[in-house]
Amino acid sequence: MKETQAVIERIKQVNLGYQRIELSVDESLLQIKPGQSILARLTETWDPYLRQQWFPVNLLNGKLIVERPLSETYEIGQVIHVLGIIGQPFRFRKTLRNVLLVAYDTPPIPLLMTIPWLLANKVSVTIALLGVATSYDTQHLPPEVEVELGNNEGEFLWQNQVMTLGWADQVFVTVGPDNEFSRFANVIERVRELRHDVPRHYLFGVFQQLLPCGAGACHSCMIRTDEGTALICLEGPAFDLTQVILR
Amino acid sequence: MSVEITRNTKNAITIQTPMMPAAGTFGFGDVYRDIIKVDLLGAIVTSPVTYEPWHPATGTKVVPLDSGVLVHTGLPNPGLHKTLKTYRNLWSMMPIPVILHLVATTAEQIRKSITRIDEEECIAGIELGLNDDISAQEAVKLVETAVKRGEKPVLVRLPMLDAYEIAEAVADAGADALIISAPPRGTARDPKTGKLVSGRVYSPIVKPMVLRVVGQLMRRLKEIPVIGAGGIHTLQDARDYLEAGATAVQVDSVAWIQPDMLEKIARDLGGKSVTKETGAFPDEWYPGMGDTEREKRRRGESFKE
Numbered sequence: 001m002k003e004t005q006a007v008i009e010r011i012k013q014v015n016l017g018y019q020r021i022e023l024s025v026d027e028s029l030l031q032i033k034p035g036q037s038i039l040a041r042l043t044e045t046w047d048p049y050l051r052q053q054w055f056p057v058n059l060l061n062g063k064l065i066v067e068r069p070l071s072e073t074y075e076i077g078q079v080i081h082v083l084g085i086i087g088q089p090f091r092f093r094k095t096l097r098n099v100l101l102v103a104y105d106t107p108p109i110p111l112l113m114t115i116p117w118l119l120a121n122k123v124s125v126t127i128a129l130l131g132v133a134t135s136y137d138t139q140h141l142p143p144e145v146e147v148e149l150g151n152n153e154g155e156f157l158w159q160n161q162v163m164t165l166g167w168a169d170q171v172f173v174t175v176g177p178d179n180e181f182s183r184f185a186n187v188i189e190r191v192r193e194l195r196h197d198v199p200r201h202y203l204f205g206v207f208q209q210l211l212p213c214g215a216g217a218c219h220s221c222m223i224r225t226d227e228g229t230a231l232i233c234l235e236g237p238a239f240d241l242t243q244v245i246l247r
Numbered sequence: 248m249s250v251e252i253t254r255n256t257k258n259a260i261t262i263q264t265p266m267m268p269a270a271g272t273f274g275f276g277d278v279y280r281d282i283i284k285v286d287l288l289g290a291i292v293t294s295p296v297t298y299e300p301w302h303p304a305t306g307t308k309v310v311p312l313d314s315g316v317l318v319h320t321g322l323p324n325p326g327l328h329k330t331l332k333t334y335r336n337l338w339s340m341m342p343i344p345v346i347l348h349l350v351a352t353t354a355e356q357i358r359k360s361i362t363r364i365d366e367e368e369c370i371a372g373i374e375l376g377l378n379d380d381i382s383a384q385e386a387v388k389l390v391e392t393a394v395k396r397g398e399k400p401v402l403v404r405l406p407m408l409d410a411y412e413i414a415e416a417v418a419d420a421g422a423d424a425l426i427i428s429a430p431p432r433g434t435a436r437d438p439k440t441g442k443l444v445s446g447r448v449y450s451p452i453v454k455p456m457v458l459r460v461v462g463q464l465m466r467r468l469k470e471i472p473v474i475g476a477g478g479i480h481t482l483q484d485a486r487d488y489l490e491a492g493a494t495a496v497q498v499d500s501v502a503w504i505q506p507d508m509l510e511k512i513a514r515d516l517g518g519k520s521v522t523k524e525t526g527a528f529p530d531e532w533y534p535g536m537g538d539t540e541r542e543k544r545r546r547g548e549s550f551k552e
Contacts, residue, residue, distance in 0.1 A: 001281055003507055041504065046314040046451055046480065051504060083506070178439040181305070210309040212316055212449075213503035215282075217274040219294060222303040222323045229303060229323060 001215060002028050006040075006080045009063060013070060015137035018107075020057065021074055023064045029084055032056055032064065034114040035206070035238055038084035039214045050212055051083060057112040067109050086214045090114060090238050093169055093201065098124050100168035104156055104183065105131035105176030110206050110237065112141075114172070119144055126168070128158045131176070156190045165194050172238060174206040185246040204238040248518055250289070252472050252495050253372060253400040253423035260344050260372050260400055262289035264517035265495035266485060268509060269430075269476050270295055270348035270374060270404070271320070272499045275334045276341060279502065283510040287517065289495060290344040292374055293334075297350050298360045300326035307437040307444045315450025316500065317435045322350055327360055335369055344371035346402065352378060354392040361397040372400040372423070379406040379432050383416040394421035407431040407477065410460050414468060424472040426497060427461050431477075449500035454478030458491055465492035480508070482515045489516070 004026035014020045029038065039051035058065040068074070092099075099118055101111040108127060118125050119142060129136055130150035138147050150158040158164075165171065171191075175183035184205045192198055212218045214233045221232035224245040230236070250265045267290040273279065276291045285291070304321030324330060327349075338345040347370050351357045357375075364370055375393055377386055386403075393401045400423035405414055407428035414425060430447040437444050457477030465473060475488030476497035488496045496516070501508045513519075 003282055003505075046504075048311065049313075049315050049450070049504060050309075050311050210311065212309055212318060212500070213272075213278075215274070215278045215503075215506070217272060217278045217294075218318065218320070218500075218503055219271070219274075219303070219323055220308045220318050220320045222320065224302060228325075 001084060001086070002026060004029065004082050004084075006064070006082045008074055008076055008078045008080065011074055011076065014067070014140040017070055017135070017137060018067050019070050019072075019074070021066050021068060022060075023066065023080065024062075025064045025082065029064060029082065030059065030062060032059065032085050033089035034117050035087060035090035035110075036084075037086045037110070037237070038064075038082050039086060039211065041081040041083075042078075050210060051081075051214070053086070053208070053211055053214075055110040055113065057109065058116055059113075067112065083214055086211065086233055087237050088235055090172060090204070091201065092118075092123075096121075096123050096169050098126070098168050100164055100171045101125065101127040102171060102173040102187075103127070103129050103133035103136065104173060104187065105154060106133060106174055106208070107136050108133060108174065110174050110208060111172055115142060115145060126164055128164070130154075130156060130158060156187055162194050165191060170202060170204065172204045172206055173241075174208060177208050180205075180207060180209065181246050184241055184244070188241045188246070198242055200242060201240055203241045205241045205244065207232045207237045207239065250495055252290075252474060253402060254471060256400065256423065258372075258398055258400055259423075260290070260346070262344060262495065264289040264513050265489065266509075266513050266516050267292055267346070267474075267495065267497055268502055269497035269499040270376065271322075272502045275330070275337070276345065277334070277337055279506050279509070282506045286342040287510055287513040287519070288343055289513070289517075290346055290371070291338075291341060292346045292497065293330075293348050294324060295322045295348045295350045295376060296324050296327055296330050297322065298327050298356045298363075300324065300329070307440055307442065308446075310435045310437050310444050310446070312435055312448070312450060315448060315452060317433055317444065317446045317448050319444060319446030327363055331363070331367060335367065338369035341369075345369060346372045346374050348374045348376055348404070349393075350376045351389065354388055357389055357392045358396050361393055361399075365397040365399060370399065372402055373397070374402045374404055374426065375422075376404045376429065377406060377413075377417075379408065379429070381406070381409065381413070383413040386413045387416050387420040390417050390420040390422050394423075400424070402426055402474070404429050404476075407457060407460060410464065414464050418468055418471045422471065424474060424494075425464075425468070426474045426476050427464060427493075428457050428477055430499060431456070449478075451478050451480045451484070454480070454484050454487075458487055461488060461493055462491040479512070480505075482512055485512045485516055 010022040303323035404426040433448040472494040475493035
């Protein structure tokens with residue numbers, strides 16, 4: 001991990017709610033992989049105090065691409081103070097053919113960097129957008145990605161749910177950050193209803209807790225697993241939901 | 248420059264730079280090694296350790312505040328035995344003293360913990376963290392137990408709000424140094440869940456409050472080193488504590504949000520901020536003094552190069 005600076009090179013609106021920002025970054029950050037993130041600090045002041053966690057959505061021509069809401073204002077040439085790389089890459093199976101990504105009441109941004117990587121490796125991708133995530137405009141995503149929309153009433157439900165859960169070799173789910181543990185508990189309960197078994201390394205929860213340090217120093221992102229404890233900032237963000245103690 | 252941060256006993260702790268990271272902000276010495284030069288710090292204070300393992304808190308653990316953050320971790324740790332087993336080798340190789348932050352609420356826990364810690368050569372001292380709602384009587388009992396039981400110096404971290412009431416009693420009970428203070432406790436509403444959350448408050452705004460406590464207590468406390476801790480975010484913040492009478496400082500959450508500030512403060516307090524190149528003339532550091540030009544004239548060299 002290093003503390004470095006990044007410079008905004010380009011900004012482009014990609015859909016109704018989001019803009020993509022192209023960042024020139026330190027070489028060390030070009031090793032970033034799907035699932036990993038950076039902690040960004042935009043000001044020299046102490047407000048806001050905590051760094052924002054940014055999950056890149058792509059790595060193109062030596063530039064890191066991040067996606068931020070249009071409501072936030074950025075400028076070309078703006079310097080961002082960056083701490084990273086945070087966390088571990090998603091652990092994909094070697095024999096992977098089909099992946100299901102699920103954004104449940106949260107934008108799917110932490111999952112998006114997987115898409116170009118998976119498509120390049122000839123893995124088919126379906127993304128399910130549920131609850132508030134249904135308002136996420138997917139027109140900028142590659143056409144090979146199949147999009148399933150749930151209703152916007154906060155249920156973990158979409159059409160062909162049984163089929164897609166059976167078809168997927170691995171599932172990565174991100175949920176609204178208001179009550180991650182309870183939501184993940186509901187997710188695994190629902191998946192257990194729909195599949196006769198949920199094997200290890202099949203269903204992953206992508207945690208988005210606030211990370212004060214991102215380095216394993218403050219221990220505020222520690223979770224309990226059936227093997228002991230784990231730090232989201234060092235060992236996450238994705239954890240096998242069958243191994244996390246959620247209640 | 249070396250500073251004795253505990254009373255002058257046979258196992259007194261001497262550090263080269265009067266600053267160290269505060270407990271709970273620097274892990275067990277295994278983090279930030281890629282970002283800062285750890286050997287520039289005066290010492291390392293470990294994350295809190297209890298005799299038995301403690302689990303992480305459930306629910307909201309971090310609430311952002313204006314210019315600060317509220318954190319409630321539940322002090323998760325694998326327990327004393329596993330902590331020692333995991334980090335003994337690392338601490339043995341550390342070029343600076345390692346102070347173990349011990350959390351104990353009963354005399355029995357302290358007895359068992361200190362007996363165990365005393366066997367470890369890699370630990371220079373014990374920082375005893377006191378509960379926020381502890382009475383002077385209870386604090387004295389815990390500190391006396393700790394001091395009598397072991398050989399290593401016992402530094403005691405006081406809660407901010409009760410520091411006035413218990414500092415003298417703790418010092419009289421035999422503490423080797425006082426840390427003033429633990430981050431204050433607060434309650435804030437989590438914007439994500441709408442629930443109120445209690446935890447420790449980390450912010451630059453804490454510094455003026457703790458600095459006053461340090462200043463006031465320095466007048467009353469005699470012959471016991473005081474380490475100032477709370478809200479240090481700049482070099483000047485750290486110097487302010489030393490000016491108020493503190494022997495050294497502990498730096499907390501700035502390590503999380505701007506890790507290199509730890510090294511900057513350590514360099515500053517350790518007298519390493521200005522590093523002159525050998526053979527350099529003063530005007531290369533203070534333009535306008537003209538020493539280079541004078542020297543070149545003396546040598547007969549042209550200074551229109």
